Amino acid sequence: MSGLVLDHLAVSYGLRxxxxxxxxxxxxxxxVALVGANGAGKTSTLLALAGxxxxxxxxxxxxxxxDRAFPWGDVRARLAAGISLVPEREKVFALLTVRENLRIGASRAVGDRVRVDDVLSWFPRLRERRDTLAGNLSGGEQQMLALGVSLIGTPRLILLDEPTLGLAVPVIEEFCAxxxxxxxxxxxxxxVAESDSNWLPxxxxxxVVIDRGRxxxxxxxxxxxxxxAIHDVMLGLSNTREVSHA
Incomplete structure (x- = not known):
């Protein structure tokens, strides 16, 4: 199969x-959206996929x-293959400027398919604030910066953990667009790991909806x-354990 294939992933922390x-x-x-409530296993799945x-x-x-297999825990191999993670927390280096964050992304990138100037052209607000400390950006601007950093180099698969969390509706709409x-x-x-079903389309x-890791x-x-229907499955209100719509 082409693309990403995950087969029988199991993750535990001690006995949990x-x-x-x-x-x-x-x-x-x-x-693909990986949907579930807090504690469903979404973040653990994305972290495993990112090594x-x-x-x-x-x-x-x-x-x-x-069609290439990856050993667990090998971050560098995944970055080289074009797999990039935008985490839920600690998205940016708060004490560095926008430009410096992007340069760090460029230093880690393999290839030059996407460059710093490309990111600044895609996000005019980041260009305007390129010399601003990332910690002084709004939540939406930090999310845009994190996405921009993840896109530098040669990405082919991005892993997004709760990209709409804590953002205002207009900011989410801009991000989705x-x-x-x-x-x-x-x-x-x-x-995309997401707990707010409203933004899935x-x-x-x-x-794919998961509950307690399944x-x-x-x-x-x-x-x-x-x-x-998705919301009902997430909350356990649906008796159907397998919902498949063609």
């Missing part, structure tokens, strides 16, 4: 399981991207009329 046998596929150019889980975590299963545009322009695949093509539903389309 976080992800239990999760299997999913993100096709080339596709955006960034703590060494104390126990992990099993397999990950391939573009930018993400759609850049995905189309760069041919990006995306896996704007972030992804389809959704997949409980797969929505193969994302339209406004599907949101109530």
């Amino acid at each position: 399981p976080a992800v239990r046998g999760l299997t999913l596929h993100v096709k080339a150019g596709e955006s 960034a889980l703590k060494q104390s975590a126990r992990i099993s299963g397999t990950q391939t991207f573009e 930018s993400l759609r545009r850049l995905r189309a322009e760069l041919g990006l695949s995306a896996l 704007h972030l992804a093509d389809r959704a 997949q409980v539903a797969d929505f193969r389309r994302l339209e406004e009329r599907d949101l109530d």
